[in-house]
Amino acid sequence: MSSVGQSWGRYPVAAQTIIDITDRHRPLPTVNGVVLPYGNGRSYGDSCLNDGGTLLRARGMDRYIRFDPFTGQLECEAGLLLSDILDLVVPQGWFPPVTPGTRFVTVGGAIANDVHGKNHHVTGTFGQHVLNLELLRSDGSRMVCSPELHPDWFAATVGGLGLTGLITRATLQLRRIAGPWMSCETRRFRNLDGFFHLSESVAARHEYTVAWVDCVSTGDGLGRGLFTCANHAPASPDVKPGAPNRHLSMPFTPPVSLINPLSLRAFNSLYFHRQREDIAHATTHYVPYFYPLDGVGNWNRIYGPHGFMQYQCVVPPTAAQEGIKQLLEVVARGGDGSFLAVLKQFGNQPSPGMLSFPRPGTTLALDFPNQGERTLRLLDKLDDIVAAAGGAVYPAKDARMNGQRFRQYFPAWEAFSHFIDPRFSSSFWRRVAE
Amino acid sequence: MLRILIVGASSAIAEATARCYAARGARLFLIARQSQRLEDMASDLKVRGAADVAFATLDVNQLDAHGDVLSQAWTWLGEVDAMLVAHGTLPDQNACEASAELAVKEFNTNGTSTIALMTLAANRFEAQRHGTLAVISSVAGDRGRQSNYLYGSAKAAVTAFASGLRQRLTKVGVNVLTIKPGFVDTPMTRDFKKSALWAKPESIARSIVRAVDRGRSVVYLPWFWLPIMLIIRHVPEFVFKRIKL
Ligand SMILES: Cc1cc2nc3c(=O)[nH]c(=O)nc-3n(C[C@H](O)[C@H](O)[C@H](O)COP(=O)(O)OP(=O)(O)OC[C@H]3O[C@@H](n4cnc5c(N)ncnc54)[C@H](O)[C@@H]3O)c2cc1C
Ligand SMILES: NC(=O)c1ccc[n+]([C@@H]2O[C@H](COP(=O)([O-])OP(=O)(O)OC[C@H]3O[C@@H](n4cnc5c(N)ncnc54)[C@H](OP(=O)(O)O)[C@@H]3O)[C@@H](O)[C@H]2O)c1
Numbered sequence: 001m002s003s004v005g006q007s008w009g010r011y012p013v014a015a016q017t018i019i020d021i022t023d024r025h026r027p028l029p030t031v032n033g034v035v036l037p038y039g040n041g042r043s044y045g046d047s048c049l050n051d052g053g054t055l056l057r058a059r060g061m062d063r064y065i066r067f068d069p070f071t072g073q074l075e076c077e078a079g080l081l082l083s084d085i086l087d088l089v090v091p092q093g094w095f096p097p098v099t100p101g102t103r104f105v106t107v108g109g110a111i112a113n114d115v116h117g118k119n120h121h122v123t124g125t126f127g128q129h130v131l132n133l134e135l136l137r138s139d140g141s142r143m144v145c146s147p148e149l150h151p152d153w154f155a156a157t158v159g160g161l162g163l164t165g166l167i168t169r170a171t172l173q174l175r176r177i178a179g180p181w182m183s184c185e186t187r188r189f190r191n192l193d194g195f196f197h198l199s200e201s202v203a204a205r206h207e208y209t210v211a212w213v214d215c216v217s218t219g220d221g222l223g224r225g226l227f228t229c230a231n232h233a234p235a236s237p238d239v240k241p242g243a244p245n246r247h248l249s250m251p252f253t254p255p256v257s258l259i260n261p262l263s264l265r266a267f268n269s270l271y272f273h274r275q276r277e278d279i280a281h282a283t284t285h286y287v288p289y290f291y292p293l294d295g296v297g298n299w300n301r302i303y304g305p306h307g308f309m310q311y312q313c314v315v316p317p318t319a320a321q322e323g324i325k326q327l328l329e330v331v332a333r334g335g336d337g338s339f340l341a342v343l344k345q346f347g348n349q350p351s352p353g354m355l356s357f358p359r360p361g362t363t364l365a366l367d368f369p370n371q372g373e374r375t376l377r378l379l380d381k382l383d384d385i386v387a388a389a390g391g392a393v394y395p396a397k398d399a400r401m402n403g404q405r406f407r408q409y410f411p412a413w414e415a416f417s418h419f420i421d422p423r424f425s426s427s428f429w430r431r432v433a434e
Numbered sequence: 435m436l437r438i439l440i441v442g443a444s445s446a447i448a449e450a451t452a453r454c455y456a457a458r459g460a461r462l463f464l465i466a467r468q469s470q471r472l473e474d475m476a477s478d479l480k481v482r483g484a485a486d487v488a489f490a491t492l493d494v495n496q497l498d499a500h501g502d503v504l505s506q507a508w509t510w511l512g513e514v515d516a517m518l519v520a521h522g523t524l525p526d527q528n529a530c531e532a533s534a535e536l537a538v539k540e541f542n543t544n545g546t547s548t549i550a551l552m553t554l555a556a557n558r559f560e561a562q563r564h565g566t567l568a569v570i571s572s573v574a575g576d577r578g579r580q581s582n583y584l585y586g587s588a589k590a591a592v593t594a595f596a597s598g599l600r601q602r603l604t605k606v607g608v609n610v611l612t613i614k615p616g617f618v619d620t621p622m623t624r625d626f627k628k629s630a631l632w633a634k635p636e637s638i639a640r641s642i643v644r645a646v647d648r649g650r651s652v653v654y655l656p657w658f659w660l661p662i663m664l665i666i667r668h669v670p671e672f673v674f675k676r677i678k679l
Contacts, residue, residue, distance in 0.1 A: 022621065023471070025474075063474050063475070064482065065474075065478070065481075066477065066481065076481075088482065
């Protein structure tokens with residue numbers, strides 16, 4: 001596979017030795033230097049990279065251990081992909097209570113970043129549904145951790161960025177669904193106030209909510225976009241839904257980024273006007289609903305050889321309206337736009353991990369083609385706003401925040417560092433904590 | 435319900451094949467060396483939909499244990515709809531040139547043990563008068579090449595044996611399937627640099643299941659190895675011996 005040992009942003013580039021882990025009963029391989037678990041490389045920045053060290057590729061640990069179709073408890077090895085689990089459990093009426101925007105993540109990766117989905121305000125993070133996990137350390141010891149058993153190790157490992165040891169297996173609590181269909185509603189909003197208003201009024205009736213924002217538009221239209229909310233549909237929806245998505249793939253990396261100011265302006269405008277009505281209803285298969293980008297293989301290549309940078313932050317409730325407005329202004333003014341700008345209200349549940357990213361507030365995710373210094377400067381400006389508002393930036397999508405910012409965003413980092421396995425490290429951790 | 439028997443079940447290709455059959459609700463009997471590995475596979479395959487899974491351990495070079503293990507498998511399964519023989523090693527060719535003992539040992543693992551297993555299984559298939567006996571040989575068996583002719587010669591023996599056995603068993607309604615993969619990305623080939631010619635074990639597995647379903651005799655996997663090997667087999671010897679492959 002060409003993307004092995006890369007992160008999804010294809011930036012930065014790291015050189016590392018890769019060792020496949022296929023047998024969860026064996027002790028960790030002994031190597032010189034430091035190791036880091038690697039799931040399916042769907043993190044964007046350098047949290048899944050270990051420049052100059054070794055990656056323990058966990059994908060080969062992909063066996064189920066036990067699934068109880070009556071209780072929805074699933075025990076499996078940590079390298080299994082969410083996509084495999086979905087194929088198995090959806091026909092049996094079960095669904096992961098939390099899923100990120102791609103189904104090609106491993107169970108271990110989802111735990112190590114304590115990922116969130118569009119239903120955070122209802123179900124919280126992935127880690128909240130992990131009943132237990134087994135941690136394998138470089139000294140050969142194994143520990144089963146759960147909220148009751150070694151709760152401190154559990155809290156360190158959920159959202160622990162792969163640094164506390166290798167997660168070999170986990171038990172997940174799935175949730176019931178009636179079938180694979182989603183009933184969705186999309187509403188247009190004309191500015192940022194519209195988003196906050198909708199979040200308040202419709203979120204209570206919908207499990208899943210998320211908004212796409214046009215980040216080219218300025219002035220009165222600043223923060224205009226489309227608000228999508230959805231619920232799992234009853235067993236047989238009245239509308240005949242369309243077929244699940246087609247398969248396209250980006251076969252090669254173009255020499256320059258195809259995302260530029262022109263294509264951005266055109267896309268954002270077209271997308272905003274894609275539906276004629278202000279409110280549209282649809283019944284959709286869960287795959288295109290949750291994973292629209294999975295329909296285009298290797299879409300990350302569209303940004304050309306320099307890759308791209310994601311930026312996802314959260315701004316606490318009291319500062320959200322003003323903070324998000326400032327962020328969008330800086331982005332629109334910079335003219336770099338963002339192809340995918342996503343806004344969502346997080347719920348108030350406390351996250352289970354010491355370094356979990358989700359916390360109450362509004363989260364904004366953006367991506368930018370990597371234009372070197374210029375992009376880094378823009379993101380630093382965004383960081384100034386987020387830090388001043390008392391927010392945080394998501395490590396799973398970061399390749400550049402400085403250490404001081406990280407330590408401010410994640411005050412538990414020092415207590416966490418005592419749980420790090422002495423033989424484990426990552427490019428990310430060396431950048432922000434050492 | 436399909437009844438499936440797999441020898442060398444822990445091989446990456448075999449495990450992927452077992453998953454295809456599990457998804458179809460088959461009943462599987464697995465044979466491999468490590469019992470922990472077999473236990474893990476059995477729980478996995480059951481979650482994936484297998485009706486039931488049982489297993490036995492065997493080092494294939496222990497020829498005198500073959501009869502017993504096969505009899506266990508047949509007793510548990512009743513009859514066998516398809517049996518896959520998948521174990522193998524990729525010997526270090528240079529080491530095999532330096533040691534006759536090693537060369538013979540590797541030949542036994544890849545050739546003799548397979549022939550022994552197929553000999554016993556053939557008689558059981560002949561008695562039940564239906565089913566498929568599938569064996570993983572290799573494109574390497576089509577012509578001995580400098581870089582791995584010990585492995586190639588063992589696979590050539592398997593290919594020739596399967597060809598003769600097929601002639602015999604076709605008459606009683608039993609199919610013998612010879613599977614010839616090219617490069618497959620598995621633990622066996624961990625240290626090789628991978629190119630576009632490399633296939634994933636999952637796609638090889640799907641093709642194996644299809645070939646069994648369709649009663650094929652010989653399959654090259656993926657298909658493009660057929661023309662490649664056709665050319666390699668027909669390079670005249672005076673040219674062949676001068677090149678390095
Ligand atoms: C299109 C797209 C949409 C996304 N949407 C969301 C979203 O909505 N919400 C969200 O939260 N995230 C989202 N993400 C990010 C993604 O969900 C996370 O980065 C996820 O952790 C990736 O999982 P992975 O298996 O690819 O792990 P990797 O990226 O390979 O690794 C992630 C981390 O997990 C660690 N790790 C992996 N396996 C193990 C193991 N067995 N034991 C211990 N540590 C391990 C690694 O060391 C690393 O620190 C999205 C990513 C993409 C590409
Ligand atoms: N990979 C390729 O490129 C390729 C190409 C052509 C043909 N093939 C053939 O495909 C088959 C499957 O191989 P693979 O690629 O899936 O490799 P693999 O994963 O390495 O599998 C090889 C298997 O053979 C087993 N084995 C080796 N010696 C044994 C013994 N003495 N007794 C019992 N089992 C033994 C191993 O068991 P343990 O797990 O206990 O070691 C292992 O499970 C082999 O016949 C191979 O020759 C492979």
